[in-house]
Amino acid sequence: MREPQKNRLPVMNRHVSLNDTTLRDGEQAPGVAFTTTEKLEIAESLAAAGVTEIEIGTPVMGVDEMETIRAVVARRLPVRLMAWCRMTSLDLDAAIESGVQAVNLSLPASDIQLAAKLGLDKAGALQVIDHMVRRAAAAGFFVAVGCEDASRANRDHLARVIETAARAGASRVRLADTVGVLDPFSTFELVAQLVVQSPIDLEFHAHNDLGLAAANTLAGIRAGARHASVTVLGLGERAGNAALEEVAAAMAVFDGADTGIELTALPGLAAQVAWAARRPTAATKPVVGADVFTHESGIHVAGLLKDSRTYQGLDPTLVGRCRRIVIGKHSGATAIAHVLSESGRDLDPDLAAAMVARVRREAAETKSTVTATRLVELYDGMCSEGSLIELCGSKSAVRERTEATVLRPGRMQ
Incomplete structure (x- = not known):
């Protein structure tokens, strides 16, 4: 009798950075507006929880945003603070003024967005990337290039974007599923294809329009992405982003991967962000919801009392909770x-x-x-x-x- 085949999926990368964008992309959720004090406190909590990179905001937005970013920079937290910028001189100049150490220079990658937003073709986009990345690198920034709407972009064009960005001095390229149209299978295929061609790190940035942000992020990591964008509670525009707490816990459970995140800090961090965003957390929210480690069914309880593994896939103590x-x-x-x-x-x-x-x-x-x-x-x-x-x-x-x-x-x- 033949032995059953073992799982042949690639092992998840054990050295992955979860880059938090709660204070930038998360704040773009409808009606969310953090105060300077709230941003400072959340940034401090993220750093204390082990996050090593925080996308802090968009300096070109105006005086208030600039002052908030400068205030966070002044705290000298043990994290890399990144500004999100359009790929324009105006945005880059604002980032220089803000005092951050890193910039994400974002440009549409799909034909749809290049034409509708910028009136550019692919060749024109590559020229802009080359020019702006060189300028940002010369200014001393850690440079990441953001491929907006990468999920609907031509794969060959994405490969050329990565090559152009790397040659100009970028250290990373972000592949954004901007409108949330990927599934885990197509995510894996996209990232795996580009990883083998990329001389620099890739980052995957998911949106949750179809409820797949966390799953897609894990697929991207398994395909070889060394960075992933996340937000606390999955806060973000429309249906939100991949949730920090879900991705970090899942990586620990599936492969024992160490993201550097202190998992027991996640419930408190989630409560802090929920309060600042004035958004209640659903009782069934994975990892941090009030009811996710609560059991009522008689059959389940009888099993749990004999052996907690019977109806418990995630040990609540791993994330600072209890049954x-x-x-x-x-x-x-x-x-x-x-x-x-x-x-x-x-x-x-x-x-x-x-x-x-x-x-x-x-x-x-x-x-x-x-x-x-x-x-x-x-x-x-x-x-x-x-x-x-x-x-x-x-x-x-x-x-x-x-x-x-x-x-x-x-x-x-």
Whole structure:
């Protein structure tokens, strides 16, 4: 009998940098506007969490943006601070004035965007890239070239962009799925094809329009990208970006890859960004949502209590969380007994079936879980009812015995 084939997928690169763009691309989410203080605090938290590169903003936007960027630069955080720029002299001059160490010079790569936005053809785009990258490199910047809409661009043109950028002095090229049209398979194919031709590092930048940003990012990394753009909570325009917490946790789980991110810092970082963005975090948000390590189903809880691996793919302690068992419509006697035991109660086996029925009825009526406090109240009430019934039953038996004793002499007469 043939041995089953082992997984032949390439091993995920173990040395990948997650470059955070929460303060630039994340802030482009509708209605999000961070204050200078919030940007400073978020930048400090990102650095403390192990992020090594932060895309801090767009200097050419105006005085307020420039002052904020300068304030972050002045903190001298142990990270590379990058400014996002269009590939124009105006934007580059603003970046020089801001004091950042790195620039991402962005230019459309697809025919659609080159024509509609800039009126350029591919040859004209290559000339602009060569000129602006040389100028930025001469100014002492770490230079990355951003290929906007790379997912819809001609592959040969992308290869020429990479070659031109590298020759002019760029250290990295960013492949952006600007409108979120890739899937993991096409992402892998795109990145793998370009990696073998590229003399410099590639970065993948995903958008979540079809809910595939994190999956596409992992595919890009597995294909050979050494950098990936992420934002905390996947914050970003339209459906958002690849989430820092999802990509970092997934890399740790799948391949034990070390991104340098302190995973236990992610919940606090997510809460901080959610508050600053004035956006509530969904309870089901992977890694950081309130309910993602919460279990109600009786079958699941019974398995978890025997071996946590039965229904737990991501160890919550890895990301600074803990498992939680709640009681609801789908809970069984094992879960109820477990929660009661945490309150110093032992579930009477004779009451187990009735208790399960009572809990399920309450959960259905309230369309909610049953809190531990309420569970104890229900159980204590049921025990009291049982004691009363037992007491009444005992009194009835005594009365019957007494009546029988009184009547016997009469029968003998």
